[in-house]
Structure formats: structure tokens, C-alpha cells
């Protein structure tokens with residue numbers, strides 16, 4: 288029996304993880320969490336009977352307590368609550384399906400408590416990869432990627448000697464605005480940006496896919512997960528999202544992982560690694576697919592991808608600034624406060640103003656997040 292905590296169980300990855308649980312009777316849910324969606328969490332409590340849940344917002348946690356006064360589920364709140372459910376004694380694996388840098392502390396504490404990590408929450412690695420990866424090594428804790436590209440690369444590596452890898456090739460769908468010009472992007476709406484061609488995902492990552500920041504974050508995520516130089520990580524546009532990523536070896540062989548765009552596949556893979564589960568969520572019919580195509584990303588129009596490469600080349604706290612500025616700007620865009628093309632402008636502004644701290648501590652990273660929010664607020 289694999290006993291699990293899902294951080295962010297009411298989101299896109301969280302709910303799909305529960306769909307995987309539905310198909311696998313040897314997965315037992317011990318703890319769940321939400322930011323504020325207590326209606327859905329309440330349904331999840333009835334169905335999966337967790338021991339403990341965390342509601343980030345205290346008022347909402349209190350409301351849920353009133354609703355569940357007859358139930359024996361324990362309800363905690365805030366960041367301390369997230370840490371509590373990520374470190375419960377009886378838990379084997381923690382699925383990090385939170386969105387944003389809020390995932391850093393619970394992930395660190397879960398590693399210290401020696402929980403296996405199934406990681407979807409890429410912002411945690413983008414900003415604190417320099418702390419998380421050595422910590423996981425120190426505690427001998429596996430970090431298994433859920434992000435589809437990284438799960439693909441993880442499978443393509445298949446235990447090969449790292450020195451035989453020439454390149455990692457991350458595929459990108461290109462998002463809903465692939466092929467559009469700057470002029471056309473001036474007119475796009477929030478609704479357009481959320482309309483991803485292949486994947487159904489949470490709002491923040493959908494906007495990141497539209498700006499190509501998602502791919503930039505994934506380049507940095509790959510650097511930390513696979514301990515590879517940034518110069519060896521390439522991005523190629525593959526509009527069909529069937530090839531999830533590839534590894535090119537020194538002999539010219541390219542190994543790819545293919546499958547339907549369905550996150551239940553990498554989620555199940557991460558939960559069962561090193562075993563491969565014999566449950567298919569969605570089969571791929573190659574004959575029906577027709578063509579698989581590839582294009583160069585448009586770096587001039589979609590500036591976020593270059594900003595991400597730049598930030599990780601500078602290193603230190605700069606990827607934190609990139610990520611925190613992006614979280615800030617995407618939030619503004621989601622609330623109709625700025626236009627789509629303002630997102631890279633905000634990110635670039637914060638990066639230009641920042642004096643990088645090398646070899647940052649956790650405190651430096653969290654302070655940098657705050658600094659970034661303040662500099663953008665006062666702009």
C-alpha cells in the first residue's frame with residue numbers, strides 16, 4: 288500500500304491524481320489540501336476519507352470545520368498545516384501539486400521527513416532547485432517528475448551514463464498563440480490565453496504555456512532535476528504534444544517518449560516508479576495521428592523563453608526573480624489588470640533591477656520573492 292499526501296488536491300494535477308487513485312486500489316489517501324475550494328475538498332473527504340486536510344485560508348478552514356463537526360477528519364490551515372500534512376509519519380509519498388513558490392517549504396520538510404516526492408510544482412525547483420536537489424541527495428529521497436516533459440526525459444534516460452547525453456530536447460506545443468505576431472498578440476484576451484490546444488490545465492500554467500514561460504520554467508526545472516548544463520537543453524515546438532520530450536545521445540541516437548496528452552500517465556508513472564503499472568488511461572493510435580511536426584520557437588515574439596534562459600545563466604537569485612515576477616504578472620493578467628504582452632515586460636523590469644545573490648539560502652530566496660513583488664508593486 289502506498290500512502291499518499293496530495294498537496295493541492297483540488298487543482299488540475301490534484302484531481303487527476305485522485306483519478307489515478309480511483310483506478311489503483313493499492314493507493315491510500317492520507318491527506319489532502321486546498322487553497323480555498325472547500326466545496327470540492329468536502330466531496331474529496333467523503334470519498335477518500337483522509338485522516339487530515341489543510342485549507343490554506345484560515346476562515347475557509349473554520350467554515351469547513353463547522354460543516355464537518357460530526358466527522359473525525361482533522362482540519363489544519365496555513366503553511367504550517369501544509370508542512371504538517373507533508374510530513375505525517377504514515378505517509379510514504381507526497382504529490383506536490385500546488386501552484387507557485389508556496390510549495391518550497393512543504394517540499395523541503397517532506398524531504399527531511401524522508402517522503403518520496405512526486406513533483407508537479409515546477410516553481411519550487413525553478414527557484415530553490417539549488418537547495419532541494421542536494422537535500423534530496425543528502426536524505427536519499429527520490430524526486431520523480433510529474434511534469435510531462437521531465438517524466439519523458441526521466442524515462443528516456445533509463446539509467447544511461449550521464450556523460451553519454453548530448454542534449455535534452457524539451458517539446459513545446461507553442462500554446463494557443465503559436466504563429467501569432469506581436470501585433471496580433473496586442474488584441475488577445477484572457478479567454479484566448481486559457482484556451483490551450485492540447486492540455487486541460489490550471490489557469491496559471493495555461494497562461495505560462497501561452498507566453499512560453501512554461502517552457503522557460505521547464506528548461507530550469509530540467510537543469511536541476513537532471514543536473515545538466517543549460518547549454519545542453521533545447522526547446523523545439525511540436526504542436527501535436529504527442530512526443531513529450533527527447534534525449535539525444537553522443538552517438539546521434541534520439542530516444543523519445545510518446546503518448547496522449549493525458550497527465551494521468553505521468554502521475555501514475557511517478558507514483559509507481561520504479562515499477563510500471565499495467566493500467567492504461569488512454570491509448571495512442573499512431574495511425575489516427577497522421578503527422579508529427581517540429582518548428583523553431585519564435586524567441587522574438589515570445590520573450591519569456593529567452594528571459595528564462597538568461598536568468599538561469601546568471602544563476603543565484605535571478606531565476607527566483609524571473610519566477611516571482613511571472614507569478615505576479617500572471618496574477619494581474621488573470622485579474623484583467625494588465626495585457627498579455629505586459630507579462631514579459633514586468634519580468635524583464637524586475638530582472639534588470641535585481642542585484643543577484645549567489646549561492647542563496649532559503650531566506651535569500653524568500654526575501655527575493657518579496658523584493659520582486661515590492662519592486663513591481665511600486666513600478
Ligand SMILES: NC(=O)C1=CN([C@@H]2O[C@H](COP(=O)(O)OP(=O)(O)OC[C@H]3O[C@@H](n4cnc5c(N)ncnc54)[C@H](OP(=O)(O)O)[C@@H]3O)[C@@H](O)[C@H]2O)C=CC1
Pocket residue numbers: 294295296297298299300301320321322323324343383384385386387389407408409410433434435486487488489490491492550
Ligand atoms: N495542470 C497540469 O496539467 C500540469 C501542471 N503542472 C504544474 O503543477 C502545478 C499545479 O498545477 P495545476 O494543477 O494546473 O494548478 P491548479 O491551479 O489547477 O491547482 C493548484 C492547487 O494548489 C492550490 N493552491 C493554489 N495556490 C495555493 C496557495 N497559495 N497555497 C496553498 N494552496 C494553493 C489550489 O487550491 P484551489 O483549488 O483552492 O485554488 C489547487 O488545489 C503547477 O506548478 C504547474 O505548473 C505541471 C505539468 C502539467
Ligand SMILES: CC(=O)[C@@H](O)[C@H](O)COP(=O)(O)O
Pocket residue numbers: 434435436458459460461462486492495496497501502550
Ligand atoms: C502537461 C504539461 O506538462 C504542461 O507543462 C504542458 O507541457 C504545457 O504545454 P506547453 O508545451 O504548451 O507548455
Ligand SMILES: [Mn+2]
Pocket residue numbers: 434435436505
Ligand atoms: Mn510540462
